[in-house]
Amino acid sequence: MKRLTLLLLGLALGVASTASAQGLTMQMSNGWSFSFSGNVNAFWVFTKGTNSGPTNSSVRTGLLPAFATFSASGKEAGLNLGVHFGFAPQINNAGVHDQFGAQIDMRQVYLTIGFKDGSQILAGRELGVFSRQNILNDMTLFGVGAVGIAAPGLGAGAQGGGTTLGRIGYGYLYPNFVPQVTYSTKPGQAQLSIGLFQPSIFGQGTGTNAASAAYVFTSIPRVEAEVTYNQKSGRNSYLLWAGGLWQTTKNAVTGGNSATSFGGTAGIKAGLSELSIVVSGYIGTGLGTTLMFSGQEVAPSGTDLRKSDGGYAQLMYKVGPKTNLGASWGFSRLKNASAGETAASGGNNSVRTQWNLATVGIYHQWTKSLKLVFEGSREQEGIGAAAPAQVDISGGFMLFY
Helix, strand or coil, rough: CCHHHHHHHHCCCCCCCCCCCCEEEEEEECCCCEEEEEEEEEEEEEEEEEEEEECCEEECCCCCEEEEEEEEEEEEEEEEEEEEEEECCCCCCCCCCCEEEEECCEEEEEEEEEECCCCCCCCCEEEEECCCHHCCCCCHCCCCCCCCCCCCCCCCHHHHCCCCEEEEECCCCCEEEEEEEEECCCCEEEEEEEECCCCCCCCCCCCCCCHHHCCCEECCCEEEEEEEEEEEECCCCEEEEEEEEEEECCCCCCCCCCCEEEEEEEEEEEEEEEEEEEEEEEEEEECCCCCCCCCCECCCCCEEEEEEEEEEEEEEECCCCEEEEEEEEEEEECCCEEECCCCHCCCCCCCCEEEEEEEEEEEEEEEEEEEEEEEEECCCEEECCCCCEEEEEEEEEEEEE
16 A cells, blocks of 8 residues: 555545555655555534534644555565555644644554465554445545534534544544554455454443443453445446444453444445436444443443444535536434343334435535535434424635645
8 A cells, every 4th residue: 555545445435536646655665655645634624513403614634634644665585565654633722722622643553465366464553444444435535524413512623633424434434544454355346345344332321330331341352344346337437335343242241241342334436427326325333433442332231231332324426527516314222132222222223323414515526636625415303394404515725746
């Protein structure tokens, strides 16, 4: 991987021939090469909540942080070797002045070992395998998408810290940048990636059995896998993918209970002349929602795991050589466990939370490296007219180098 992984994967989106990066590559005297590339982006984001929700404006980073990436690669003993560092700074200040709210996220630190047959081992911190195609084919990757609904009287929303959400938690789970050792077969029509990942723990639960809901002992790694299939026929192209995740954790050193989390995801992207269609979905048990393994995975019983599901559909149409129009809708749900929930929480198997997002966008390639983006979204927590909702309007620039 000699170029910014983010941009390479971004090129797989059919929203762009758009994210081509110039990059800087230097050949070293020892036979190795060094490259530097990335992006800087800035968006104005306006939000207006329903039901007396607040109004906010912010100038901030979009779903992608800015990126400054450094790579070195060389060939030794018939192996293609490489290292990669990806720094991901942000411009927003999370509602405060000066630089106090900005942060630099060290998202990528990994090495690669490429073999003669084209297969590869990646070891280090990089985007996870499970659910990555869902986010990489999301049009809001190059925009803002959702920013999170602000609570009345509290602000937040557009003024929040970190990147925006895009469609994370509104159609798929975030794969995260996580430590891993992943093997991938040679790229082609079909490719398989499977890896061992740093396992995640479950935090404290709620209720009388809170302590027993803390699954913090991880004796074996998490396993994530993905298979993709690409096919082209004239001006038409097809990408199909399916992925899986499995992890087990315990709540005691000896004895106690073990919790087995698993998930599945699948999707298709069809490029039909000027039209691109994406449909994807996921299911999971003990994964939580939104950022995955970030809370609410376990029922108050301390033994029963909650289920989650979601998906999104997206249409992109190329109206000119440099301009794409897009529309998408998706949802994510977290359900009560099949046992161990209380009547106050809605009972067993009922939907605890549901987030919906509808987005329309214009993505214009102003120059070879500069992208101009406008988006409008409506995000909602729950179902029905009374559920909290928010309108998000954004516009900004992305410059890839």
